[in-house]
Amino acid sequence: MSLFNVSGxxxxxxxxxxxxxxxxxxxxxxxxxxxxxxxxxxxxxDNLKHAADFLQEKAIYHFTQIDDGLGKQLREN
Known part of the structure; x- marks a missing residue:
């Protein structure tokens, strides 16, 4: 766990x-x-293609949770 200062x-x-x-x-x-x-x-x-592979996979996972077809299209492109 990282520590940080807070107030309030x-x-x-x-x-x-x-x-x-x-x-x-x-x-x-x-x-x-x-x-x-x-x-x-x-x-x-167009934006994900510049990201590292592991970030692309995480993004596609989340978009697939939104809609299976959306995730599939992103994976195919």
């Missing part, structure tokens, strides 16, 4: 039960038209 009131927040994917998945599937979904995939892959 500090509390620990348990985020283990947070749902970080459902809202993003609903937006991707139900709000974005197909052409915008395609542009999103292109923009993400």
């Amino acid at each position: 009131a500090v509390a620990k927040y348990d985020s283990s039960n947070d749902d970080n994917y459902t809202q993003a998945g609903l937006l991707y599937r139900n709000v974005l038209p197909k052409d915008e979904q395609t542009r999103l995939v292109e923009n993400i892959t």
